[in-house]
Amino acid sequence: MPEQHILSVDNLQKKYGDVQVLKDINVSMEPGEFLVLVGPSGCGKSTLLSCISGLTEVSSGAIQIGGKDCTHAEPANRDIAMVFQSYALFPNMSVERNIGFGLEVRKVADAEKKKKVADVADLLKIEHLLHRRPAELSGGQRQRVAMGRALVRDPKLFLFDEPLSNLDAKLRVTMRTEIKRIHQATGASIVYVTHDQIEAMTLATRIVVLKDGVIQQIGTPHEIYNTPVNAFVADFMGSPSMNLMSGTATPDEGRIRLEIPTPQGAPIELVDTTTAPEVFPNGPTEVLIGLRPEAMTDQKLNNGQNLQTANCLLEVVEPAGADTYAVVHLGGTEAIARLSADAPVQAGEMSPITFDLSKISYFDVTSGNRL
Amino acid sequence: MRRTLLQSVFLYTCVFAVAIFTTGPLLWLVTMSVSAPTDLTEVPLRWIPSEFDFSRYGALLDIDGGSGERFLSALRNSILTAGGATAIALFLAIPAAYSFSRRNASMVLLFAFLATIMMPPITYILPLYSTFSSLGMLNKTITLVIVYTAMLLPFATWLMKANIDVLPLEVEQAAFMEGASTAYTIRTVVLPLALPAIAATAMLSFLVAWDEFFYALIFTNDLSAKTLPVAIADFSAGRVTDYGVIASVGVLATLPPAILAICFQKFIVSGLVAGSVKG
Amino acid sequence: MFGRRRKQEKWILLAPAILVLALITLTPLANTFWLSFTDTRISALPTPVRFIGLENYIYAFTDPEFRDSIYRTLYFTIVSVGLEGILGVAVAVLLNQKFRGQLILRALIILPWAVPTIVNAVAWRLIYHPDYGALNSLLFQLGFISDYRSWIGDPSTAMNMVILADVWKNFPLVAYVALAALQTVPGDLNKAAAIEGAGPWKRFWSITLPWIAGPLMVVMVLRTIEAFRVFDIIYVMTGGGPADSTKTASFFVYQEYFNYLRSGSGASYAVLVAGISAVLILFYYSNAKRQASGATA
Numbered sequence: 022m023p024e025q026h027i028l029s030v031d032n033l034q035k036k037y038g039d040v041q042v043l044k045d046i047n048v049s050m051e052p053g054e055f056l057v058l059v060g061p062s063g064c065g066k067s068t069l070l071s072c073i074s075g076l077t078e079v080s081s082g083a084i085q086i087g088g089k090d091c092t093h094a095e096p097a098n099r100d101i102a103m104v105f106q107s108y109a110l111f112p113n114m115s116v117e118r119n120i121g122f123g124l125e126v127r128k129v130a131d132a133e134k135k136k137k138v139a140d141v142a143d144l145l146k147i148e149h150l151l152h153r154r155p156a157e158l159s160g161g162q163r164q165r166v167a168m169g170r171a172l173v174r175d176p177k178l179f180l181f182d183e184p185l186s187n188l189d190a191k192l193r194v195t196m197r198t199e200i201k202r203i204h205q206a207t208g209a210s211i212v213y214v215t216h217d218q219i220e221a222m223t224l225a226t227r228i229v230v231l232k233d234g235v236i237q238q239i240g241t242p243h244e245i246y247n248t249p250v251n252a253f254v255a256d257f258m259g260s261p262s263m264n265l266m267s268g269t270a271t272p273d274e275g276r277i278r279l280e281i282p283t284p285q286g287a288p289i290e291l292v293d294t295t296t297a298p299e300v301f302p303n304g305p306t307e308v309l310i311g312l313r314p315e316a317m318t319d320q321k322l323n324n325g326q327n328l329q330t331a332n333c334l335l336e337v338v339e340p341a342g343a344d345t346y347a348v349v350h351l352g353g354t355e356a357i358a359r360l361s362a363d364a365p366v367q368a369g370e371m372s373p374i375t376f377d378l379s380k381i382s383y384f385d386v387t388s389g390n391r392l
Numbered sequence: 393m394r395r396t397l398l399q400s401v402f403l404y405t406c407v408f409a410v411a412i413f414t415t416g417p418l419l420w421l422v423t424m425s426v427s428a429p430t431d432l433t434e435v436p437l438r439w440i441p442s443e444f445d446f447s448r449y450g451a452l453l454d455i456d457g458g459s460g461e462r463f464l465s466a467l468r469n470s471i472l473t474a475g476g477a478t479a480i481a482l483f484l485a486i487p488a489a490y491s492f493s494r495r496n497a498s499m500v501l502l503f504a505f506l507a508t509i510m511m512p513p514i515t516y517i518l519p520l521y522s523t524f525s526s527l528g529m530l531n532k533t534i535t536l537v538i539v540y541t542a543m544l545l546p547f548a549t550w551l552m553k554a555n556i557d558v559l560p561l562e563v564e565q566a567a568f569m570e571g572a573s574t575a576y577t578i579r580t581v582v583l584p585l586a587l588p589a590i591a592a593t594a595m596l597s598f599l600v601a602w603d604e605f606f607y608a609l610i611f612t613n614d615l616s617a618k619t620l621p622v623a624i625a626d627f628s629a630g631r632v633t634d635y636g637v638i639a640s641v642g643v644l645a646t647l648p649p650a651i652l653a654i655c656f657q658k659f660i661v662s663g664l665v666a667g668s669v670k671g
Numbered sequence: 672m673f674g675r676r677r678k679q680e681k682w683i684l685l686a687p688a689i690l691v692l693a694l695i696t697l698t699p700l701a702n703t704f705w706l707s708f709t710d711t712r713i714s715a716l717p718t719p720v721r722f723i724g725l726e727n728y729i730y731a732f733t734d735p736e737f738r739d740s741i742y743r744t745l746y747f748t749i750v751s752v753g754l755e756g757i758l759g760v761a762v763a764v765l766l767n768q769k770f771r772g773q774l775i776l777r778a779l780i781i782l783p784w785a786v787p788t789i790v791n792a793v794a795w796r797l798i799y800h801p802d803y804g805a806l807n808s809l810l811f812q813l814g815f816i817s818d819y820r821s822w823i824g825d826p827s828t829a830m831n832m833v834i835l836a837d838v839w840k841n842f843p844l845v846a847y848v849a850l851a852a853l854q855t856v857p858g859d860l861n862k863a864a865a866i867e868g869a870g871p872w873k874r875f876w877s878i879t880l881p882w883i884a885g886p887l888m889v890v891m892v893l894r895t896i897e898a899f900r901v902f903d904i905i906y907v908m909t910g911g912g913p914a915d916s917t918k919t920a921s922f923f924v925y926q927e928y929f930n931y932l933r934s935g936s937g938a939s940y941a942v943l944v945a946g947i948s949a950v951l952i953l954f955y956y957s958n959a960k961r962q963a964s965g966a967t968a
């Protein structure tokens with residue numbers, strides 16, 4: 022089985038002095054996968070990538086790349102390529118030599134090198150830039166050159182460390198699409214670090230969510246989005262993030278009755294018919310109720326039977342183009358409901374909100390774990 | 393804040409005084425070098441030469457004259473010694489600096505390097521003298537090049553280290569990722585990036601070697617190896633009756649470092665400041 | 672094993688430099704130390720080397736001439752470095768003002784530093800000349816003196832004259848370091864203090880000077896180490912005279928070696944001088960380290 026993994030990381034630990042930056046990391050990856058490491062700043066994403074690349078030595082654990090043990094191999098011997106956040110282009114060399122540097126080091130014949138560089142330049146649409154220096158390029162062009170340098174050697178594995186974070190918002194979207202296109206065109210195996218969860222959702226075939234050096238969840242974007250394993254993942258992924266409201270869940274005749282307190286006094290009462298009542302074996306339980314903003318709406322949802330409507334006080338109304346977001350005080354948090362763009366609502370008014378309870382998640386109040 | 397008239401007067405008086413103090417001795421040296429010999433022995437002195445006499449420079453730059461031969465061979469020796477030592481010292485200092493900057497070599501060791509040049513040369517001179525003497529290497533340019541290399545090396549290493557420290561690490565990492573060896577990375581990536589620093593370091597090293605007197609005094613004894621400082625000391629100690637000759641030698645020996653210092657003022661100052669401020 | 676390879680590389684890259692320094696400085700240092708316990712003499716003939724224990728040191732410690740040379744060295748060091756410090760800071764403060772010709776003056780200041788030490792010594796020797804020197808003439812014409820004086824021929828003035836020449840050449844270094852430090856003093860700090868009612872003098876002492884103290888200290892200690900081994904300027908200007916009044920420690924050892932050819936006892940003096948230098952160097956090190964950690968904090 023390990024043969025078919027392009028990358029497998031086993032029980033990896035990384036300490037800087039007394040500080041443990043990575044704890045017990047286990048990840049593996051099939052060829053052609055686009056694995057995205059995501060998490061808040063300082064959670065250890067770059068460190069993990071750096072361990073995989075060989076620029077940082079692991080404290081313990083093992084790393085296999087293409088079925089070969091690379092735990093202590095030099096970066097050069099791992100058959101990988103890396104795109105750095107700062108691009109790390111060689112400022113004293115032309116774009117052509119930058120891209121061909123890895124081939125130059127491997128003493129590839131000039132003609133072959135030229136052809137490979139030209140092919141990559143063609144793929145990235147930078148043929149006209151080959152004779153420029155990095156200083157004469159725009160941010161997006163540098164980004165492409167950095168990717169060209171990685172692509173030209175056709176390595177087993179590509180590593181990207183926040184490659185888009187130095188670009189402006191618009192270019193970031195363009196380059197995101199570009200990276201996706203290249204991934205689909207080449208079938209490359211990619212490990213990609215970002216702290217931008219939208220990038221993670223759009224690019225990944227699988228996402229690894231990290232927090233404080235510990236993997237929280239590994240899954241497809243769909244799994245991560247719909248069934249987060251804990252409140253952290255629920256909160257971190259998605260924009261706006263999942264509403265986490267405190268409330269009481271009471272199993273009752275094969276259903277679950279929910280009470281969510283409001284500042285107005287009377288709690289909102291809902292009935293969840295999707296979730297098995299066995300989730301709450303101890304009778305009435307204080308829980309965190311997770312619902313995404315799109316599961317709290319004014320729209321006619323026709324996907325299920327588990328729809329409930331309740332009147333809520335809209336405290337703030339924020340039109341956002343395609344949608345209108347409304348802030349509702351529910352369960353001790355400022356929950357956000359996603360209404361249609363032309364919803365006839367005003368701040369300070371009571372308005373009926375439809376809750377799609379088929380999308381509900383429950384988390385333990387103290388541990389934050391999914392129930 | 394606007395200055396009052398009094399403040400302005402005070403400020404410009406200070407500026408004037410400092411300008412006179414720093415340039416006065418130099419101007420006088422230049423004046424002496426072009427004054428007629430009789431002007432220089434008038435009492436009290438004639439400050440403005442009665443005529444401009446450039447003949448001494450002509451004589452010094454004429455290889456066939458007695459003083460010309462002394463001066464020009466000393467100039468040649470100085471250029472060879474300072475240039476050779478600078479080149480070798482940099483060649484050794486760059487890998488060492490890279491090791492200190494990027495391979496975690498201990499700072500205590502770097503300090504030990506520096507301590508060797510802070511020690512008075514009299515601590516080393518006698519054993520060096522005996523060794524070179526028994527090897528038949530006294531009075532040879534190569535001997536001075538060796539000693540000066542050791543003298544320049546710590547300072548050059550230190551300056552280069554401070555400069556490599558601030559180069560972007562990721563660019564080097566990228567080269568390693570692409571499969572380049574450390575030597576190849578230093579050559580193709582680090583050196584081009586560090587070029588300005590190398591130039592500044594080379595210049596400062598050259599000036600230090602150009603200035604050195606003690607080792608040259610002990611290790612050389614004739615035209616074949618004596619450097620300018622030793623030759624100048626000889627000129628000045630000899631029974632020269634025309635002080636203008638001494639002044640002209642001084643002016644000529646000052647020209648190269650002064651031109652370098654003025655043209656590359658920014659470079660040198662930042663090097664000096666880095667050299668004095670950073671630990 | 673890239674941990675090990677990095678370690679190997681570390682030493683491979685350092686090896687040539689370490690080798691050169693070991694051969695040219697460490698070995699001679701050890702050798703000098705060994706010599707200091709012998710009665711070796713410099714001679715064309717091979718002479719037997721006799722180990723005489725601490726005899727040289729006992730003599731050195733009781734040698735009033737050596738002691739005097741150390742005192743002279745300390746006098747030279749303290750006075751010239753002190754003056755360089757004061758003048759350097761004053762000039763730096765001046766150069767930090769806005770005035771016409773500021774850039775020209777900044778460039779001019781570097782000139783004395785660029786003058787080779789020996790040329791500096793020769794030039795000042797000419798300036799101090801008892802019969803035709805510029806100093807005599809200038810002071811006479813301005814009416815400060817009525818008779819020409821032999822500035823470096825008189826034991827009472829010789830050392831101070833050497834110091835003046837040394838200060839002229841070396842104050843620019845201090846000035847440049849101080850100026851660089853001054854340029855990092857935040858203007859707001861001074862404005863705030865001015866609003867609090869602090870006058871310029873008070874501001875200098877309580878804000879500017881503390882701010883530049885770190886770098887200034889480092890360069891002053893560096894200058895102290897350099898001044899303590901003074902030789903070149905003495906050799907050319909006075910040859911240690913008159914009446915030994917400028918015979919500093921380095922010059923003393925030089926004579927012991929190359930005039931009296933006593934390498935054994937010369938080495939013991941050299942070791943003692945090196946010991947004092949070592950103390951200064953350690954002082955420099957602790958200062959520089961504090962500077963460096965202060966700069967990163």
Ligand SMILES: Nc1ncnc2c1ncn2[C@@H]1O[C@H](COP(=O)(O)OP(=O)(O)OP(=O)(O)O)[C@@H](O)[C@H]1O
Nearest residue numbers: 037040042060061062063064065066067068069216
């Ligand atoms: N060389 C080092 N020495 C000590 N601690 C380090 C070192 N490098 C990183 N760390 C620490 O390890 C933790 C993880 O750092 P890392 O750079 O991997 O975070 P990250 O997830 O990439 O964050 P960001 O999104 O800000 O880039 C941080 O707390 C950081 O301070």
Ligand SMILES: [Mg+2]
Nearest residue numbers: 066067068183
């Ligand atoms: Mg990072």
